[in-house]
Amino acid sequence: LSCGPCNAGSYALLGTGACSICPINTYSTSGSESCQNCVANSRSVSGSASCLCNAGYISAGYGPTLTCNSCLPGSYSTYGSSSCTPCSYGYYSLIASSSCVACPTNSYSARYSGSDTCLTNQPHATFILNSGYFVSNAGYQQLNSVNDGGISCGQCSAGSYAAYGT
Numbered sequence: 001l002s003c004g005p006c007n008a009g010s011y012a013l014l015g016t017g018a019c020s021i022c023p024i025n026t027y028s029t030s031g032s033e034s035c036q037n038c039v040a041n042s043r044s045v046s047g048s049a050s051c052l053c054n055a056g057y058i059s060a061g062y063g064p065t066l067t068c069n070s071c072l073p074g075s076y077s078t079y080g081s082s083s084c085t086p087c088s089y090g091y092y093s094l095i096a097s098s099s100c101v102a103c104p105t106n107s108y109s110a111r112y113s114g115s116d117t118c119l120t121n122q123p124h125a126t127f128i129l130n131s132g133y134f135v136s137n138a139g140y141q142q143l144n145s146v147n148d149g150g151i152s153c154g155q156c157s158a159g160s161y162a163a164y165g166t
Contacts (some may be wrong), residue, residue, distance in 0.1 A: 005031030005125045006019035006028075006030065006031060006032060007019065007028050007050045008027075008028060008029050008030045008032075008049035009021065009022055009027065009028060009047040009048050010022060010028060010032075010047065011032045011033055011034050011035055012033065013029050013033060013034075014033065019033060021046050021047045022035035022044075022046060022047060022048060023035065024044060024045055024046050025037065025038045025041070025043050025044055025061070026038065026044065026048070027044050027049055027051050028049070028161055029049065029063065036064065038051035039066050039067060039068060039105050040049065040068065041053060041054050041056075041057045041068035041070070041096075042054060042057070042059075042066060042068045042130075045119050049063075050062060050063050050066070051066060052080035053066075053068035053077075053079070053080065053081065054068065054079060054080060054098075054127070055076075055077060055078050055079045055081075055098030055099075056070060056071055056076065056077060056096035056097050056098045057069060057070055057071065057077065057081075057096060058071060058077050058082055058083055058084055059080075059081070059082050070095050070096035071084035071093075071095070071096060071097060072084065072095060072116075073092075073093060073094050073095050073097075073116030074087055074092065074093060074095050074113075074114035074115050074116040075087060075093060075097070075114055076085060076097040076098055076099050076100055077098070078098065079098075082122050086113040086114035087100035087109065087114060088100065088114060089108075089109055089113060089114055089115075090102060090103055090108065090114055091103065091109060091115070092109050092115045092116055092117055093116065094116065103118035104118060106120060106121045107119055107120045107121060108121070119134070122134050122140055122152070122153065123153065124136060124140040124153040125137060125140070125142075125153050126135050126154070136153040136162065137153070138161075138162065138163060139155060139156055139161065139162060140153040140154060140155055140156065140162060141153065141154055141156060141162045
C-alpha cells in the first residue's frame with residue numbers, strides 16, 4: 001500500500017491510518033496535518049476547504065490569506081459575499097449589516113441608495129429624492145441654513161410670497 005494525501009477539509013497526524021474531518025469553524029487544504037481556525041468574522045461547516053465571511057462582511061483573499069472586511073453603513077452583505085450591496089431608497093443600515101431596515105413611517109432615507117440614516121418629514125417642506133435634501137413648499141421660506149433633516153420652514157407674511165424650494 002502507498003500513502004496518499006488527505007482531501008481538503010480533512011487532516012491526518014503523522015503515522016495515523018486515516019484522515020479526520022476538520023470541525024466547524026476550521027478548514028484545511030489537501031495533504032494537511034492539522035486544521036486552521038477561521039479568521040475573525042468568518043465561519044465554516046465541518047469538512048471545509050475554506051472559511052466564508054459572515055453576513056455584514058466581505059471577503060478579500062482565500063484560505064490562509066482570507067480577511068473579512070465590514071460593509072460600510074448604508075450597505076449590507078449575506079454570508080459568503082464578496083461585495084456589499086447598497087440599501088435601496090427608503091431603507092438604511094449601520095456598519096457590518098446583514099440586511100437593510102425600512103425607514104419608519106413619515107421618514108425618508110437620506111440618499112437615493114446607500115443610506116445610513118433616515119430623515120423625518122418636515123412640516124411645510126418636501127424631500128427631494130435625487131439630492132437627499134428637503135426644500136420649502138410654495139408659500140413658505142426656509143428659516144435655517146441646516147439641511148440635515150432639521151430644516152424648519154415658516155409661512156410667508158401677508159403681502160409676500162416664496163416659490164417652491166426657496
